[in-house]
Amino acid sequence: VNIQYKKGVIELCLLATLSKKDMYGYELSEYISKMVDISDGTVYPILRKLKADGLVTTYLSEDSGGPPRKYYSITKTGLKEFESDSKDWLDFVATVSKIIKGEK
Amino acid sequence: MTKKEYLDELKKELKLNNVDDIDDILEEYKEHFDFKLEEGYTEEEIAKKLSSPKEIAKEYVPSSAPVNKYERATKITGLTFLSIPAGMIYLLLWASVAVLGAFSLACVVTGFCLLTTINIAGLIPSIPYFPALILSIACFGLATLSAVGTFYSFEYIKQWGKVYVRWCKNVANNNHYPSLSKHPKISKKLASKLKFVAMVGLVCFVAAFIIGYFSMCIAAKSFEPWHVWKWFE
Numbered sequence: 209v210n211i212q213y214k215k216g217v218i219e220l221c222l223l224a225t226l227s228k229k230d231m232y233g234y235e236l237s238e239y240i241s242k243m244v245d246i247s248d249g250t251v252y253p254i255l256r257k258l259k260a261d262g263l264v265t266t267y268l269s270e271d272s273g274g275p276p277r278k279y280y281s282i283t284k285t286g287l288k289e290f291e292s293d294s295k296d297w298l299d300f301v302a303t304v305s306k307i308i309k310g311e312k
Numbered sequence: 313m314t315k316k317e318y319l320d321e322l323k324k325e326l327k328l329n330n331v332d333d334i335d336d337i338l339e340e341y342k343e344h345f346d347f348k349l350e351e352g353y354t355e356e357e358i359a360k361k362l363s364s365p366k367e368i369a370k371e372y373v374p375s376s377a378p379v380n381k382y383e384r385a386t387k388i389t390g391l392t393f394l395s396i397p398a399g400m401i402y403l404l405l406w407a408s409v410a411v412l413g414a415f416s417l418a419c420v421v422t423g424f425c426l427l428t429t430i431n432i433a434g435l436i437p438s439i440p441y442f443p444a445l446i447l448s449i450a451c452f453g454l455a456t457l458s459a460v461g462t463f464y465s466f467e468y469i470k471q472w473g474k475v476y477v478r479w480c481k482n483v484a485n486n487n488h489y490p491s492l493s494k495h496p497k498i499s500k501k502l503a504s505k506l507k508f509v510a511m512v513g514l515v516c517f518v519a520a521f522i523i524g525y526f527s528m529c530i531a532a533k534s535f536e537p538w539h540v541w542k543w544f545e
Contacts, residue, residue: 233340234347248348249362252340253371260374260490270500278340 214246218254220297223290226264226282233278255280263289313359315345325369332489337372374489384484391480402473409465416458423451437543440531446524453516460510467496 221240225231231239237251258264263286268276282290313321319338326334341362348358362368425436426448439447475492482489498506532540 234344237344247361247363248358249341249344249368250371252337252344253368256337256372256490257374262491268497268499276499277343 214244215250215254217297218244218246218251219258220290220293222251222254222258223263223282223286224294226280227287227290230279230281233280236280258286262286313356315342315349315355315359318345318355318359318362318365322365322368325365326372329369329373331369331372341368387484391483395480398476402469402476405465405469405472409462409469412458412465413462416455416462419451419455419458423448423455426451437538438541439528443524443527443531446520446527450517450520450524453513453518453520456513457510457517460506460513463506467498471496 218240221244222236225236225239233252233255236255237248240246240251241248255264259266259280262283264280264282266278266280269279270276319342322341323334323338326337331337344362345355345358349355421432422436424430425432426439426444429436429441429444436444471492471494475494478489478492482491528537529535531537534540538544
C-alpha cells in the first residue's frame with residue numbers, strides 16, 4: 209500500500225495504542241512497524257506532530273532501572289480525537305469494503 | 313552508514329530545513345540506534361532500515377500554511393508592545409529570585425557568626441552561647457530551605473522565559489513550533505533529593521527556633537529576653 213496513505217492511518221494507530229498504555233518512543237516504533245509495513249523511524253516525526261497538536265504529552269521516567277526514557281502518554285484532547293477519528297475510520301472502511309464487494 | 317554518520321547527516325538536514333528542537337529529535341534516533349544495537353543489529357543494518365536522513369528531516373517540517381506577511385507584521389508589533397510590561401514583570405521575578413538567594417546567604421552568614429561568636433560590625437546582640445548555638449542551627453536550616461527555594465524559582469523562571477519566547481514565536485508564525493512545558497526539566501532523582509534536603513532544613517529551622525527561643529527565655533528568666541538583654545537600646 210502507498211506510503212502516504214499509510215501515514216494518516218498510523219496517527220490513528222498511535223493514538224489507539226497510547227489510549228491503552230503509555231509507551232516510550234522505540235517501543236511504539238517497534239510495535240507499529242511490526243503490524244504495518246513501514247520503514248523504521250517513520251513514527252518519530254508523527255509522534256512529534258501529535259505532541260505539537262497537544263494530543264499526546266511526554267515525560268521522563270527511570271522506572272526500568274536504565275537511563276531515563278521518554279514516555280508518550282495520550283492527553284484528554286487526544287482521547288477525544290481518537291474516539292471520533294476511530295469512529296470515522298470504521299465507517300469509512302465499512303463503506304469502502306461495501307463498494308469493493310459491489311454491495312448496494 | 314554508521315550511527316555517527318547517520319546522526320550527523322540527520323542533524324545537517326534538520327538544520328537545512330530550519331527544524332526546531334533538533335537535539336530532542338536526534339536524541340530519539342540515537343535511542344533507536346542504541347535499542348537496536350542491544351538487540352544485536354550492526355550500525356549499518358540499523359541505518360539501512362531507517363529512511364534516509366533527508367526524507368526524515370522533511371517529515372519534521374511543519375505543514376502549517378505560510379503566514380501572511382502583513383498579518384505577521386501586525387502581530388509582531390503587538391507582541392513588541394506586550395513584551396515591554398511582560399519584560400518588566402519578568403525582571404521583577406528575577407529580582408525576587410535574587411532577593412531569596414541573598415536571604416539564604418544572609419542566613420548562612422548569621423548562622424556562622426552565631427556559631428563562632430565572631431561579631432561582624434556588632435550585628436549580633438548580646439546572647440549567651442548555648443541559645444546562640446541553637447539559633448545558628450535554625451539559621452542554617454532556614455538557609456537550606458531558602459537555597460532550595462532559590463534553585464526552584466530560578467529553574468521555573470528560566471523555563472517561563474523560554475515558554476514566553478516560544479509563545480511569541482508561535483503567535484507570529486501560526487503555531488509553527490511545539491509549545492513548551494511550563495515545568496522545567498528536573499530529574500526525579502534530583503527532585504527527591506532536594507525535597508529531602510528542604511524537609512531537613514525545615515525541621516532544623518522549626519525545632520531549633522523553638523528550642524532556641526525557650527533556652528533564651530530560661531537564660532534571661534523572661535519571655536521577652538530581648539528586653540532583659542537590651543537589644544534595642
